Structure formats: structure tokens, C-alpha cells
Amino acid sequence: MSESYEMLYILRPSLSEEQVQQEVSKYEDFLKEYNVIDLQTKIWGKRRLAYPIQRYFDGIYVQMNYQGEGPQIAPLERAMRLSEEVIRYLTIKVKKVASKELDADVGAQEELEQAVDS
Template sequence: MSHNYELVYILRPDLTEEQVQQVVNKYRDLLIEQKAEDVQIKIWGKRRLAYPIAKHQDGTYVQVNYTGDGTQVAAIERAMRLSDEVIRYLTIKLEQKKSAAKASESVQADKAEV
């Protein structure tokens, strides 16, 4: 069964744009190797961190949305944990959206109970 995931990671601020693109491509390729589908990447750019991480005040934020069976999470997080470029990462599993028919059925059922 496929689930939707959102991964946000922060890269060191001293990386050039070319190096950032290489890192983003590396993790995109890793997800595709792990059979992730519908991989969408948004580079937010360099932003101020809420608090210093590894003595860095800024970082380059990258958001990745993908669909997979869950095995991709361990592989990508292990690669990021071992990487020198990534200073922080977080993966969350997004809720499945209800279909319009199921949503209207649950609303009608709630009204019937009242």
C-alpha cells in the first residue's frame, strides 16, 4: 500500500548552488532507486535557522514529497545521517485524503446520530 510522505531537510549554508543541486539530485535518485513514485522537489533556498545547528545560523531548505510503501524512509534517512552536507532532516507521513463520497457519507452519518 502506498503512502504519501513529506521530507524536509536542511543543507549547510556554505554549499554553492551547484553543490546544492548535486545533493538534491543524489537524494532524488536514491528515492527513485528505492521505488518511490511521484517525487516532487521544492528548493526553498537559504533561510535563517530558528536556533544554531552545528554552529550554523543559516541553511538551505529543501522539501521533497513522494509516494512509497515506507521502505524509502529508512534508506533516505540513513544516507542523510551519514552525510556531511545535511545538518537536519524530518520525514512525516501525510494523511490519506478521503474521497468526496466517503466524506459526505461520514457527514450524513454524524447528522443522523444527532
């Protein structure tokens, strides 16, 4: 049974645009080898880190969302851990939200926005 996952990783800030694309493509291809489905990648760009990591104050953030099996995560994280370009990574399993919960959250958000506008 496939689960939904979200991975956020941070690349060294000194990488060029081309090198960033190469790194992103490398990890996308890695996941495609493991037959993940619905792979979506967003490059957030260079942002300030909350605290220094390996003496870096900035990093290039990349987010990947995909559906796959649990055993696919370990080899990907191992590849990132061994890479000198990745300074931090995190993978989480995305919880599927029931439509009733989602509707309740949307309704509460709309009420809050109306109260703020008033």
C-alpha cells in the same frame, strides 16, 4: 500499499548552487532506485534557522514529497545522517484528507477571509 510522505531537510549554508543541485539530485536518484512515485522537489533556498544547529545560523531548505513504501525511508535517512552536507532532516507521513473535511476547511477559510475584508 504506498503512502504519501513529505521530507524536509536542511543543507549547510556554505554550499554553492551547483553543490546544492548535486545533493538534491543524489537524494532524488536514491528515491528513484526504490521506485517511489510522484516525486516532487522544492528548493526553498537559504533561510535563517530558528536556533543554531551545529554552529550554523542559516541553512538551505529542501522539501521532497513522494509516494512509496515505509521501508524506503530508513536507508534514505541513514544516508542523510552520514552526510556532512545535511544538518537536519525530518520525514512525515502525510495524512489523506477526506474531501468532506477539505471542503469544510475551505468553506471556513473563505468565511474568515470575508470577515477580515469587511
